[in-house]
Amino acid sequence: MPARSDELAGLPPAVIATAENDPLRDQGDRYARKLADAGVPVQHLPVKGAIHGFLSFTGSVQLSRDILNQLSDAVATAFN
Template sequence: MSDSSLASEPISQPPAQCTASRRTAARSHHSHAEDLAELPPAFIVTAELDLLRDQGIRYADALRGAGVPVTHRAVEGVPHAFLPFTRDVRISRDVLDEIGDAIGAAFA
């Protein structure tokens, strides 16, 4: 498939492969799990100034309650989208390093 065939499709209707991929991703979302105990170990980062922080905390608690190993990293004083600022914000670099370490350990 060439780049020009993708460009000719309307933006409001993604290519079929993207649509199928999104459907698969949506079905694999944790909210579709019949039993949280079936989910893999989790590394959950919550940001103190994030409106979704409490939801992340409740999710970590629910996973723990189901027996799933959870590492919850609560980061104080940062907003929702703090991770991309690795050049200027030390805590962003530190947390990304922690995430990388957790991924590496999971596949070791």
């Protein structure tokens, strides 16, 4: 698992979204920092007001749709 590895240099660019009200948020935040510290291009999107699984609500919650669009744009940029 890359997040537990001591050696992260050389990994491909990453896009990480973390929800403000998620018990796993700190792990995602920490992983984004570790990647950046290792020189890996990383875009971290902390999502204020979001809960774990917020991307499951793209059909009914505008915040979820907005973040999904941001994630899509970031991935497209990483591959260009």
